[in-house]
Amino acid sequence: MTIPVSTYRLQLHAGFGFRAAAAITDYLDALGVDAVYTSPYLHAERGSTHGYNVVDHAALGPELGDEADYDAWTDGLRARGLGHVLDFVPNHMGIGSGENRRWNDVLESGQASLCESWFDIEWAPPKIGMAGKVLLPILGRQFGEALEAGELKVVRDGGSFFVAYYERRLPVAIKSLPLILRPALARLSLAADDPTLAELHSVLTAIDHLPGEASTPPDAREERAREKDVIKRRLTALLAESGAIAAAVDATLQELAGRPGDPRSFDALETFLGEQVYRLSFWRVATEEINYRRFFDVNELAAIKMEDPAVFSAAHALVLRKIAEGRITGLRLDHTDGLYDPAAYFEALQAEARAHAPADAQPLYLVIEKILEPGEALPRHWQVDGTTGYDFLGAVGRLWIRPEAGPRLTRFYHRFIAAERDYEAVAYASRIAILRASLSSEIHMLAHRLERIAQKRRRSRDFTRVSLTSAIVETIAAFPVYRTYVRPDGSRTASDDACIDRALRRARRRRPDVDASVFEFLRDLLMLRNLPEEPEERAEAVRFAMRFAQLTGPVIAKGVEDTALYRYNRLVCLNEVGCDPAAFGASADDFHAHNQRQRRRFPRTMTTTATHDTKRGEDVRARLAVLSELPDEWRRAVSAWSRMARPFRTEVDEALAPSRNDAYLFYQTVVGALPLDELGEGDAVPPAFVDRVAAYMEKATREAKERTSWIAGNPEYEAAVQKFVRELLAHPGFCGPAAALARKISTHGAVNGLAQVCLKLASPGVPDTYQGGELWDFSLVDPDNRRPVDYERRRQALADIRARASDPVARARELLASYLDGRIKLMVLHLALQHRRQQRALYLEGSYVPLSAGRHVVAFRRAHGDQELVCVVPRLAYTLTGGRRPWPLGAAWGEQTLELERAATWRDLFTGAEHRGDGVPLADVFAELPVSLLVRVA
Secondary structure: OOOOOOEEEEOOEOOEOHHHHHHOHHHHHHHOOOEEEEOOOEEEOOOOOOOOOEEEEEEEOHHHOOHHHHHHHHHHHHHOOOEEEEEEOOOEEEOOOOOOHHHHHHHHHHHHOOOHHHEOEOOOOOOOOOOOOEEEEEEOOOHHHHHHOOOEEEEEEOOEEEEEEOOEEEEOOHHHOHHHHHHHHHHOOOOOOOHHHHHHHHHHHHHHHOOOOOOOOHHHHHHHHHHHHHHHHHHHHHHHHOHHHHHHHHHHHHHHOOEOOEHHHHHHHHHHHHOOOEEEEEHHHHHHHOOEOEEOOEEEEEEEOOOOHHHHHHHHHHHHHHHHOOOOOEEEEOOHHHOOOHHHHHHHHHHHHHHOOOOOOOOOEEEEOOOOOOOOOOOOOOOOOEEOOHHHHHHHHHHHOOHHHHHHHHHHHHHHHOOOOOHHHHHHHHHHHHHHOOOHHHHHHHHHHHHHHHHOOOOOOOOOHHHHHHHHHHHHHOOOOOOOOOOOOOOOOHHHHHHHHHHHHHHHHHOOOOOHHHHHHHHHHHOOOOOOOOHHHHHHHHHHHHHHHHHHHHHHHHHHHHHHHHHOOOOHHHOOOOOOOOOOOOOHHHHHHHHHHHHHHOOOOEEOOOOOOOOEOHHHHHHHHHHHHOHHHHHHHHHHHHHHHHHHOEEEOOEEEOOHHHHHHHHHHHHHHOOHHHOOHHHOOOHHHHHHHHHHHHHHHHHHOOOOOOOOOOHHHHHHHHHHHHHHOOOHHHHHHHHHHHHHHHHHHHHHHHHHHHHHHHOOOEEEEEOOOOOOOOOEOOOHHHOOOOHHHHHHHHHHHHHOOOOHHHHHHHHHHOHHHOHHHHHHHHHHHHHHHHOHHHHHHOEEEEEOOOOOEEEEEEEEOOEEEEEEEEOOHHHHHOOOOOOOOHHHHOOOEEEEEEEEEEEEOOOOOEEEEEEEEHHHHOOOOOOEEEEEOO
């Protein structure tokens, strides 16, 4: 397989499918992209805008196009020498639309289903009456209310029967059909010798003899499935042949539907529903009682058991075929922390990819969605090329923060919100909130397993469910990483032990009321130490440890990414996936150390500054970072806005809305994302921007889960926030000063934006550009960052840039002067991508040597053979210039010199300017542009 030297991410959906992707292949090629990296495109649920809710791994998404469209697109990529990296989802499937035939089979046949091995279902949950059943929390209100309102019905389509809930259709257990067929039989007045009557009796007898869902041994499932299908075919034929029997069945279904206002009329329907292998419930019940593993807390995404060889084989067959055909050259793997044994999965995937590739092929290019916490390293023995790049995003983003401003901004934030907020405490409280709310059902299931294990040992049999649950909750809440990777055989690394020990020590300190022996018992299980000799008991302990490992990641993701990052708003450009909001800035040395580690450990890891999951666009973060260079001006501006905004706040639940914390987020969002090139007369804000910010604040306040949430919405509070947003963004007294501040920091934010493009493109790794990010990216969190991209505008801008290559200095000057349109970013990206594609080995294998040029410069040299490149970018440009210059050019650098440590001639990739010697004045390097990539001239 070919290792890409760069990638470009496309979000595919019904409005932008294979044909649309094919239509921009020439543009991406001209841009300099080396591989097209797409969102998942296997068959997902109808209307999916992201592709992560796959319903059939064996088919392409029909809304994206057909096989011919796909082949034409990928043929076009190959014709231009472009690779293709696919985002693949190994952890879960979509189950919310009724299209997943495997899930439907489980709902029809329960434990007897041939697809039961696909899903992680606890068939013996602690809830009374749930043995052998799956909880389906799909109702909009309590079960009894929904039932007696007539919202639930049984309907038939030919010979197939379904439970209907509005538009949703659920299969019924074949063993429950006599509850319909026998009453229908009683309605008939057919002659005793009528063959259709005899057939109906025969069908009922066949159903009676069919083994039950919970009593079918695994080796008899295929036979039961065949018998079940025979019965269904016979019933379909019978109902098609006999109008009398069909009418009797329909009359029975009509009576079964009940009559609103007559509760007793629903008794028969309740009995019928009770015979299904699923239990319908109010959607809120999921937080405490759901018994199938989910993707995070999303009921419509069921986790699958990819560790099962049959599941693995079926799920990867199509993708492996496309790899063998050369249509897919790499994979990005989604949420691999949810897998039972990630390392084993990577090994199996690489082995299968090798088996489907030519004998001399390299291993499959494989990057994984993995969030690394501070100090955490990706295991080197994993057969992957690295992560999707959030670690780089964090490392580069901290460069633009002025550390000295941390205490002042922190004090002002605390004073403004009238509360002392420590990020670590916020993150801990957020994790606890998730454990007690949206993921409490997973904790109940885990505690149930742990109690079963404890009861079988004399030294632990006295541990109560309460103490075991408390130990689990506190240990997960204290976990320092997303998960550990203890293998089923007990093998683990020293870092796994250290993480478990650290979590348990923290948990014990927080819960001194729980006996220390409980934590020691939990420690042994999590490390798979001192296990019983009896095979089944040992297996049960392993299952617990692996399930625990699968749960910590979702808790941290939901608790931190989807809660704490919306609660702690000190400086929100730090509130990003893979970042540490508590770390206020970093030095160039820190950045170099990160790059050197990556080159040494995973030189082909992906590097990114924006994804479909980032909380705000890369250029929003770059602009907001400048606020750390003028904290006093920010303090004065926010204080003035807050005084002016008092009349726009509304009292809700005896407190003003929005909260001061939410208002502080709003002020940063406006300054960071304001489209300065689209403002109207008097700095009037475009209506589209108002709508975007209003939608963002609705999502942000729900994610914070403080005054409202997705589960327990507060319509009054949300209405007050919307009123505040819309009225302030229509008020000249706010819009004018907000636009003035945004303008003041805009060029310095643009410098940060251009600098991080250069650093991403020149650093070790494979840089990714998120769709549309070749121009300024002032988007907010999804769905805002998944808006349609205007590729015609980008195509024309690129053509113009390429047409003016003969005078690069004039081109650079003009594009910088008109920087608001983003073409300057497009030019920098285009030229850097082109050079990467021309000098693959330099970027993928080249050395990395940091260069020192003072606090305000980040510089390094890459070399491979006779190829050399020096990347030089400024940092903290507002501080450097004192805010008196829009750009850190020329004389702003005084007498500072960049020592290149090698006498040579160096040509600037962007302006064509040449510099000679082993030291270059920064005033010359940055004479025309505030960023530079210097290529050694042979």
